[in-house]
Each structure stands twice: as C-alpha cells, then as structure tokens.
Amino acid sequence: MTFVIHEVRTSRTATPVLARAIEPVPGLFVYEQPDELKDPAEIKWRIGHHSGLVVAVAIFQEDAVRGAQLIAGLADWTQSADELRASVQTLDLYDRLADAACEHPVFA
Template sequence: MNASTYEVKARQSATPVLALAIEPVPGLHVYEQPEELRGPGDDSTHPWRLGHHSGFAMAAFASQDDAVNAARQVAEFADWTRPADELRADPDFDLTGYYDRLMEQTRGLLIAR
C-alpha cells in the first residue's frame, strides 16, 4: 500500500495537521499520530490511528498492522467514503456492531467523538 498525505484532526487541536497515511479500506486511513497531537497516556502506547477520511480518528492501536487489521474488520459496516455526518445520521449504520467488532476482533482503543 502506498502512503499519501492526509489531514487529520484531534480533539485537542482545532487546526488540522498533515500526516502520512495509507488507505487499506476506501474511506478509512491508517496513520501514526503526529507528534504535535500526542498527549500523555495512550498516545505513547497506542500511537497508530484508524481514522475516517474526514480527518477524525476512530480508534488507537499499538502498531500499524493492528490498525490495518481493524480497518479490514469494520470494512463491511458502512460505505466509509461517505461524509461523517451522513454516517452519523444513517439509521441503518450499526454503531453497536461496529464497536463490538472493534472490541472483540482487534486490540484497539476506541476514540469517542
């Protein structure tokens, strides 16, 4: 997989930051949390992110491989290329199933929005 540059966002920063990311599933990006967005705690043990193309992180992982696996695990839950607001408003989006899959099939930490 080739890496491209994407904008990522974090709650602690209103300004988007550029990060090198791969797209293992259309609409989902995997990248290492940029140094300027890292905080104490989980960012040091789980620096890899699974994020939506809108720029928001969805889950944190200890390795890139774990984040890529997570993207593949949740690929079927939505058309991730859709805007984040559309996904949130879609009554057919199985948010509980998505959370359960991440918790049962991956070693990630959910990032709540």
C-alpha cells in the first residue's frame, strides 16, 4: 500500500491539515482523522475528496476503502467539488456508502 500526503479541510476556507492517506480511487483518499482535528468521540476513518473535503466516515479503514470503491462508478472523482455536487445524487451516494458501513460525516 502506497501512502501519499493529503490536505484535509474542515471547510472550503479552513487552513488545511496534512494526513497520510491512500488513494483507492482516483480523486478519493482514505485517511485517519488527523489529531489536530480529532474529537475523541468521532469516528476516525475518512473518505476524502481531493479538494480536502470529507465525503464519508467509517469506523474501520477497510470499510472506508470499500466505501470509496463502491462509489467509484458514480462520478469522476477527479472533478471539482462543485462539479460533483451538481452531478452526484446524494441519496445514491449514501445508499452505496451504507453498504460498506460508511456514514455521512455529520453523523460522526
């Protein structure tokens, strides 16, 4: 498994934090929530978009990787976040992610 450095953002205007990540699908990264952003009650694994924004959360790394693989066919994840918001149906996205035990980040 090859690791890369991925910039994580809590919002579009937030200062990025660096995390070690893998890229199981072009444009999607799986990483452990960096300590600087971690709340002890949070689910620790993230599926992140290359923009740095979070797509979903998972308890286990394997679930996050599987979740990224399950949503790979929904879109070209190398597109911008704005392009994806316009083309990806949220219900389809989270239905697929639920099959991998991944959740919307708001539930973390």
